Amino acid sequence: MSTAKLIDIGANLTYHSLANNINCVIQRAKDNHLKKIVITGTSLKNSKDAIELAKQYPHFLYATVGIHPHDADKHICIKDISHQLENLAIQNLDVVKSLGECGLDFNRNFSTRENQIAMFEIQLKLAEKLKLPIFLHERDAHNDLVLCLKNTLSKDYLCHTVVHCYADGVKEHLEEYLDLGCYIGITGWITEAKRGKDLFEIVNIIPIERLMIETDSPFLKPRNIKDKELRKGRDNEPAYLKYVLRKVAESYSQLAQFQSLDIEEVEEILGNQTTLNAERFFNL
Secondary structure, eight states, X not given: OOOOOEEEEEEOTTSHXXXXXXXXXXXXXXXXXXXXXXXXXOSHHHHHHHHHHHHHSTTTEEEEEOOOGGGHHHHTTSTXXXXXXXXXXXXXXXXXXXXXXXXXXXXXXSXXXXXXHXXXXXXXXXXXXXXXXXXXXXXXXXXXXXXHHHXXXXXXGGGGEEETTOOOOOHHHHHHHHHHTOXXXXXXXXXXXXXXXXXXXXXXXXXXXXXXXXXXXXXXXOTTOOOHHHHXXXXXXXXXXXXXXXXXXXXXXTSGGGTTSOHHHHHHHHHHXXXXXXXXXXXX
């Protein structure tokens, strides 16, 4: 496998199953060629926890600040929620590198659609105000999310968005995000034999200059792990990011420009490029 230094742009390291053993999780990440990790913030409390953890590992861990659509109902009624998010970000710009995870989730609907949209628009406006990139979540809400992006962000700021944990196998949807200028984050979803099949077939239409990779730890553990020891347990972690890269490389290796290369060479190219993309996008 590639030895390129990788960046995991989305890991839920404050999740209890990882946080309880965080020193070992971090060491395994470093042992497996991770260069940097961005911890995902999903609520006010979780964002604060992410910041606190990131400060314990300077120049290796970073954080996002945001409200996940699942938590929109809990936060939309908080007085000055935008002001609180703004202060949290501004006071910690040494580690806060993005606004999010924010967006729309019409699959589970843990919050009302109305509140999801309102909370999303608040964060989009704040991100552009602070000139921070935006870490997007979208599930079964493609058209509404695209509409929010177009109606809320200036045209020039659309390229400062990354669709995190992209799992939609509809080519036209992916093309629309790319046409807007979005970056795309790919997780272990692509390694799933059934539900990841459509994504595997279209992922290589993403220009490599707008491709990033992530684990979404502790969720979506890659299914292409060969080592029996590593396959034990349910938790995913940043150390397994290389398996996401391997599956993505398998798709790109079908392109004419890569067909003369070994899979390891394709991994090396994509690994280095995704790292460069993440460093530029998040200003790491």
